[in-house]
Amino acid sequence: MNGKSKRNKKISEKIILRAIMDYFNLVYSKKKNCYCFRASSGRIITPAGSMFTTGRPGLPDIVCCIDGKFVGIEVKTKIGRQSKIQKIAQKQIENANGEYYLIRSIQEVHKLFPC
Numbered sequence: 001m002n003g004k005s006k007r008n009k010k011i012s013e014k015i016i017l018r019a020i021m022d023y024f025n026l027v028y029s030k031k032k033n034c035y036c037f038r039a040s041s042g043r044i045i046t047p048a049g050s051m052f053t054t055g056r057p058g059l060p061d062i063v064c065c066i067d068g069k070f071v072g073i074e075v076k077t078k079i080g081r082q083s084k085i086q087k088i089a090q091k092q093i094e095n096a097n098g099e100y101y102l103i104r105s106i107q108e109v110h111k112l113f114p115c
Contacts, residue, residue, distance in 0.1 A: 010077065011105075017061055017075045019106040024064065024113075031115045036064040058089030060100065066113070070098035078104055 017038070024036040039062065041055025060072030072093050074086060082090070082102065090100045103109055 013061075013075050013077055013080065016077070016103070016105060020062060020073065020075065020103065020109050023106060023109055024062075028113055028115060032066065032113075033068075034064060034066045036062055039063040056089070058083070058085035058087075060086075060089065060093075070096070072098060072100045073109075074100070074102050076102060076104055080104070 021036065021038060024034060028034050029036070039055060039059050041053075041057060041059045043051055043053050045051050061075045062073040064071040064073065070093065072090070074082060074090070076082070090102075093100045101108075101112060103112075
């Protein structure tokens with residue numbers, strides 16, 4: 001090996017996000033009242049060529065309803081940072097009595113949402 005162990009490889013947001021979605025959809029939702037989906041925002045061009053905007057700026061990566069409570073989860077790597085608009089969205093969600101979590105690992109999700 002080149003002196004670097006496999007443990008030192010950076011884990012991407014995409015991998016963390018996929019692990020979280022697998023946990024919620026395959027494990028957690030079988031034991032708890034939970035509905036989650038991968039959320040995204042941006043512009044989409046339809047096959048007909050028209051464009052429309054979906055989602056809202058700063059929308060968390062994962063949106064859940066857990067026991068009737070809105071939960072937004074923003075996924076970042078260990079060094080990832082929220083954008084200004086993501087911080088605004090967090091404040092709006094919390095002001096509306098929703099929950100918002102900035103998650104950096106699947107282990108954090110297991111601690112926050114144990115089965």
